[in-house]
Amino acid sequence: QNFGSSFNEGPVAYSPDGKLVAITKNNFVDGTRQIPSSGFELSLHIGRVADNGDFTDIVPFPHNGSGYSTAFGSFSPDGQALYFASDRPDGFGGFDIYVSYRVGSGWSAPENLGSVVNTQGNELTPFFDGKNLYFASDWHFGFGGLDLFRAAQMPTGGWEAAENLGNGLNSPRDDYGFVFDAQFGIGYLVSNRLGGKGNADIYRVKGMGFAGGKDQLMVKVFDNLTKAPIAAAMIDFSSCGGPTSAQTDANGTYTLTLKGDFQCNPAIRKPGYITHHLVINTRTDQTRSYEVFLNKEGDVYTGQVIHAGTNTTLSDVRIRATNTATNQTLEALTDVSGKYTLALEPNSTYIVRYSKAGFKDVNRTVRTQNANTSHILETIYLPPSGTNIHEPTYTTTPDEPVRPPGTSSPPPTTKPKSIVNVPPMGFAVQIAALSPDNIFLTGFEERVGNIGNVFAQTEGRKAKIRVGIFEERETAENAKNKLRQMGFKDAFIVAQPTIGLEDKFIPAAGTGTGTATAPPQPGKSMLTNPSPYMIRLGAFKNPDSFNRDPFVYIGIIDSYKSGAYTVILLTGYESLEAAKRALRKVHAKGIKDAYIVEEIDGELRRVRG
Known part of the structure; x- marks a missing residue:
């Protein structure tokens, strides 16, 4: 029906007797996500339904307002209440859910449903069946994007804690607009999940045995190029004592019932595709639904991770690459040779993070441009935590071969930045001598890092904790006095060789020697991966x-x-x-x-x- 406006009309909701209709007018742009961050403007209108189905006497809802939206109206089963969502100023966050009651021919002032239902995020598309309120939220515990929730109404009129409707209904994408007929066990929802026909599709649900969202873990496997689901993909849970022969169904889905916390790195295999290792840890990650994109063999980039202290290969390093344009994330684990593969899209920029327990995280920005070389991912040196070993800086030479595992020389694929004009000797201030097994430089760096570079010099059975390395003794003397004032009463100056410690060298002001920089000044950003x-x-x-x-x-x-x-x-x-x-x-x-x-x-x- 044409309402004679430049806005889009929809969704609509009918009163139980079919005589009233609530219409949401919106300015959605085709192809955009229908979520609050898309910048839509919404208003609610009430009309009558004629015998022939036409809408008549359409008037604005009296509690629309300027500068905020009012939308997604839904009548209660008795037709005497209208539930809706609004981002008016008196809410808890973005969009909150409100209720207004019929008073004669008008509607009462809206009432916020409270903090049990509403959050600092967005709550949308309410539907009340007389017992339960169904709604979508991007803040309550969920699987990603907007998820569907249910809150039961208490006899006092309040609401019980919201319950996620589970990964049978929810996906990592946006799921909203849920309506449900309890008598026939049929419901409908809107979702932009993978596998649909368009941007956002309508889905029908039969039978409602809600899992609550925490009982089941769902893995969905897709072809990374076509985004089509992959049936009969093998999921190997043997790394955590589980089955080795689990398979995805015709829709590319496998569901596992959880019995408490679950931690596993299952391998997902399919002939003709690169094996993908999924990282699952329900103790630290709320995700219960995973989308895995398999890449066909011969269409990936290869990299390697090395222990920065021993020059040996590192296995089970977790690599997470995030496309800065689409926010799509790829994950991989290194094998016993420290190697891994990632299927990066061409002409794209990725933030790649390398992490492993007991080591410092390393981040890299990778730009694929039009490159097809598998060496675009440089060899990464991962420094151990709690040591003075730092990751070297490299320039990539893609055409050279990758260093064989186990060799002690620097990898041929990289070469460190040169440090020039550093004299063979300097001065440092020693502040402690510890057992080599008890080195924890972070604490010292926090206390005295603003005076000089903190490092450990192992001599005999002791690790000497020192600050420097200063080019002039006068500078070292000033540093010693400051350190003594800070509580290191026995601090003393030593002659310090710079060989192997060139990055710790602090040249005298105005000499221009060395390339190392002075300690970071308070407030100065030293970020590795800044973003807008x-x-x-x-x-x-x-x-x-x-x-x-x-x-x-x-x-x-x-x-x-x-x-x-x-x-x-x-x-x-x-x-x-x-x-x-x-x-x-x-x-x-x-x-x-x-x-x-x-x-x-x-x-x-x-x-x-």
Whole structure:
């Protein structure tokens, strides 16, 4: 029916007696996600339904407003209440769910359903069947995007805790607009999940045995090029004592019932495709639904990871590559030779993170451009945690062969930046002597890192903790006096060879010798992977005490020194809206003081609004 406006009309909802209709008018743009971040404007209208089905006497809902949206109306079973979503200013977050009651020929002032239902995120498309409220949310615990939830109404009129409807209905994409007929056990929903016919499709659901979202784990396997589901893909859970012969069904799906916490790295195989290793840990990751994209053999990039301290290969290093344009993520694990493969799209930019327990995380920016060479992924040296070993900086030479595992010389694929004009001797200040098995430089770096570079010099059975290396003794003398004032009463100056420690050398002011830089100044960004927008999590004197696990799926963890503190951030957000979505997840993890920043002229500045 034509309503005579330039807006799109829909969705609509009928009252139980079929005499009234609630219409949402919107300015959706074809092809965009129908979610709050798309910038839509919505208004609700009420009309009558004539005997021939036409809508008549359409008037704006009296509680529409300027500067905010009112939408997704749904009548209660008795027709006396209208549930809807709105981002009006008095809510808990983005869009909240409200209810308005019929009063004569009008409607009462909207009532917010409260914090049990509404969150700091967005709650949309309510549907109340008299017992349960069904709605979509991007904040409650879910599988990704908008998920469907159910909250039962209590006898007092309040609401029980929202329950995820499970991965039988929800997907890693947006799922919303759910309606359900309990008598016949039939429901409908809207989703932009993979495998549909268009951007967002309507799905029918038969039978409603909700899993609650925490009982089942679902793996969906697709061809990375065609995005078609792959049937009969083998899922090998033998790494965690599970079955070796699980298979995906005709829709490329395999579902596993969980019995408590589950940690496993299953291998997913299909003849003609590269084996994919999936990382699953329900203790640290809320995800219960995984999408795996297999790549055909011969269409991947190969890399290798090396132990930076022993020059040996590292297995079971987790590699996570995020496409900065699409936010699609690829994952891989290194094998016993330290090698791994990633199927990166051409003409794309990826942030690649390397992580392994007991080692420092390393991040790389990879640009594929039109390259088809398998050597675009440079050999990575992963430094052990709690040591003074740092990852060297490399320039890639793609045409040279990859270094054979186990050799002690630097890999032929890379060559370190040269450090020139560093004299063979300098001066350092020794502040402690410890057992080599008890080296923990991070604590020293936090306390005295603003004075000089902290390193360990092993001599005999002791590891000498020193600060330097200074070119002039006068500079070392000043550093010694400051260190003694800071509590290191026995600090003393030593002659320090610079061979092998060139990166610790601090030249005298104005000499121009060396390429190493002075210690970082407070407030100066030393980020490895800056992005247009970032989230500042906090500043810590002991960064190792900060549990990073809950945040690795929200963004790329980065940090820089600021005096005695280490500032930890999440990066990788190309737009402010993406950073805001991530910030809501950070707040939900308990970091209420986190906020968005951007880097301007080398300084991180808070983004307001």
